[in-house]
Amino acid sequence: MKLIDGNAIAESIIAELTAEVSQLSVKKPVVAFIRIGEDPASVSYVRKKEKTAERIGIGSRLYLLAEDVNKEELFAQIDALNNDPDVNGILIQAPLPKHIDETETFNRVLPSKDVDGFNTLNIGKLCQEDHQGFVACTPAGIVELIERSGIETVGKHVVVLGRSQIVGKPAALLMMRKALPGNATVTVCHSHTKDLPSITRQADVLIAAIGRANFVTGDMVKEGVAVIDVGINRVEDSAKKRGYRLVGDVEFEAVAPKSSHITPVPGGVGPMTVAMLMRNTLRAFKAAKVT
Amino acid sequence: MKLIDGNAIAESIIAELTAEVSQLSVKKPVVAFIRIGEDPASVSYVRKKEKTAERIGIGSRLYLLAEDVNKEELFAQIDALNNDPDVNGILIQAPLPKHIDETETFNRVLPSKDVDGFNTLNIGKLCQEDHQGFVACTPAGIVELIERSGIETVGKHVVVLGRSQIVGKPAALLMMRKALPGNATVTVCHSHTKDLPSITRQADVLIAAIGRANFVTGDMVKEGVAVIDVGINRVEDSAKKRGYRLVGDVEFEAVAPKSSHITPVPGGVGPMTVAMLMRNTLRAFKAAKVT
Numbered sequence: 001m002k003l004i005d006g007n008a009i010a011e012s013i014i015a016e017l018t019a020e021v022s023q024l025s026v027k028k029p030v031v032a033f034i035r036i037g038e039d040p041a042s043v044s045y046v047r048k049k050e051k052t053a054e055r056i057g058i059g060s061r062l063y064l065l066a067e068d069v070n071k072e073e074l075f076a077q078i079d080a081l082n083n084d085p086d087v088n089g090i091l092i093q094a095p096l097p098k099h100i101d102e103t104e105t106f107n108r109v110l111p112s113k114d115v116d117g118f119n120t121l122n123i124g125k126l127c128q129e130d131h132q133g134f135v136a137c138t139p140a141g142i143v144e145l146i147e148r149s150g151i152e153t154v155g156k157h158v159v160v161l162g163r164s165q166i167v168g169k170p171a172a173l174l175m176m177r178k179a180l181p182g183n184a185t186v187t188v189c190h191s192h193t194k195d196l197p198s199i200t201r202q203a204d205v206l207i208a209a210i211g212r213a214n215f216v217t218g219d220m221v222k223e224g225v226a227v228i229d230v231g232i233n234r235v236e237d238s239a240k241k242r243g244y245r246l247v248g249d250v251e252f253e254a255v256a257p258k259s260s261h262i263t264p265v266p267g268g269v270g271p272m273t274v275a276m277l278m279r280n281t282l283r284a285f286k287a288a289k290v291t
Numbered sequence: 292m293k294l295i296d297g298n299a300i301a302e303s304i305i306a307e308l309t310a311e312v313s314q315l316s317v318k319k320p321v322v323a324f325i326r327i328g329e330d331p332a333s334v335s336y337v338r339k340k341e342k343t344a345e346r347i348g349i350g351s352r353l354y355l356l357a358e359d360v361n362k363e364e365l366f367a368q369i370d371a372l373n374n375d376p377d378v379n380g381i382l383i384q385a386p387l388p389k390h391i392d393e394t395e396t397f398n399r400v401l402p403s404k405d406v407d408g409f410n411t412l413n414i415g416k417l418c419q420e421d422h423q424g425f426v427a428c429t430p431a432g433i434v435e436l437i438e439r440s441g442i443e444t445v446g447k448h449v450v451v452l453g454r455s456q457i458v459g460k461p462a463a464l465l466m467m468r469k470a471l472p473g474n475a476t477v478t479v480c481h482s483h484t485k486d487l488p489s490i491t492r493q494a495d496v497l498i499a500a501i502g503r504a505n506f507v508t509g510d511m512v513k514e515g516v517a518v519i520d521v522g523i524n525r526v527e528d529s530a531k532k533r534g535y536r537l538v539g540d541v542e543f544e545a546v547a548p549k550s551s552h553i554t555p556v557p558g559g560v561g562p563m564t565v566a567m568l569m570r571n572t573l574r575a576f577k578a579a580k581v582t
Contacts, residue, residue, distance in 0.1 A: 103419065124415030127464075128394065128456050155483040157490075163467050165419050173418075176454050176479050185490065187478040188467050192446040199448075199476065 029285035037067035089115030141272025218254030380406030432563025509545030
């Protein structure tokens with residue numbers, strides 16, 4: 001069993017990006033973050049992204065809006081960043097307040113600055129296998145973990161648990177595309193799937209993204225499976241100071257011994273998303289220079 | 292075994308559309324066809340679409356461009372139709388000449404007039420389960436055949452053979468969505484799939500769209516499977532005046548006896564595509580009236 005070290009892989013990508021950015025002339029890529037309200041998780045995520053940008057040499061700008069911001073104000077801010085030639089990427093930290101429509105908001109960002117890959121046009125490009133589009137950071141991170149861990153996908157059976165727009169579906173589309181990693185036979189399972197273990201046991205690669213703690217048990221996988229665990233779930237743990245610990249969608253202790261590769265939680269897919277955001281920002285910068 | 296009569300189902304949709312169009316006041320929906328060159332198949336397809344539009348009471352306009360039309364001329368024609376408030380739908384008959392990029396051309400059509408559903412934005416909407424978008428006519432026709440034949444999909448295993456942008460992938464996305472028909476477990480297979488029969492034998496619903504004559508044989512399916520055969524392949528047949536006959540991707544004689552439902556070729560999915568185009572045009576008309 002080989003543990004997939006998401007932190008180490010993310011660090012090597014950050015090192016590659018840092019080297020590439022250092023080669024750039026005076027002008028550097030810039031990513032703009034819009035954060036609405038003071039949700040502690042959002043504060044922490046955005047800070048992490050700012051720090052990673054700084055390490056790489058990518059400039060960042062932070063725009064803070066009040067929790068009760070109205071749509072017009074938010075869209076005016078997005079438009080201003082769309083029109084600012086110095087800004088290459090725009091990220092609006094989710095979740096948004098309930099009175100703001102997420103799809104409409106993400107679609108307000110210019111597709112060429114949509115480094116989060118949530119834009120409908122970029123999702124369409126993913127489906128069309130147009131590699132000029134931006135792929136959302138979590139599925140992009142999954143693919144990168146698979147590639148850098150040497151997990152074969154061609155002709156393999158990839159089973160995806162979960163059909164979300166943000167993870168399950170794009171991961172499935174990436175795994176079936178005519179590129180590497182890809183060219184896999186792909187099955188997408190979800191809450192309506194019958195006799196799930198009979199399907200997960202066929203998986204050469206299992207991507208779990210359903211948000212249910214320890215859902216995938218040892219008897220649900222075959223020997224030699226490669227497991228990408230996207231779930232980050234809190235379970236009560238009185239031994240921890242904060243009263244909980246984080247676990248994935250996969251029961252690690254039971255599944256790991258049967259796996260060829262497996263991601264831990266935390267430290268698997270999580271660290272990859274920030275690295276992918278930075279890679280997308282650098283790509284947006286290079287594309288803007290060309291045109 | 293129940294034969295799915297695509298002609299009859301298409302006719303009933305056409306009758307429904309005719310009834311709805313007859314209720315409209317003076318202004319009627321209009322679809323514009325752009326045909327490039329004189330490819331006999333294209334001539335025949337467009338004529339069929341014109342005739343069906345006429346039967347329903349949908350107006351149609353035909354624009355003929357020379358095989359050597361340049362991109363600027365073609366795009367000027369598309370732009371003129373985009374800007375014409377009397378035109379609700381625009382269809383550019385494929386295949387296009389080799390010197391014209393198909394994706395770029397289909398994306399030139401306004402998403403709100405893209406009744407063919409080939410626009411990147413409409414493909415993204417399909418992936419996002421935004422039902423305001425237009426779904427391409429062949430996958431929409433597949434879904435309609437499944438629904439009107441009473442084939443259950445919730446929790447069923449749908450196996451899609453083929454991962455094309457125009458059929459396989461959108462059909463897979465439709466079958467896995469949180470709507471009816473949908474909510475199925477979906478597996479997408481293709482040329483790289485290993486031990487294909489072991490997967491097709493799991494199919495409760497099999498959608499074959501690979502373009503290989505009689506590829507799916509009797510031993511590749513289980514008893515009770517519902518089969519949607521999207522293939523239209525020519526095989527030599529000296530008994531026929533034209534020297535060939537049309538067959539599907541499925542070996543009908545061997546598979547039909549094991550099937551709960553099966554589409555014939557021709558007369559299955561084929562007739563549905565024109566009906567779906569007309570339904571999309573009526574929807575585009577109604578959406579244009581609202582806004």
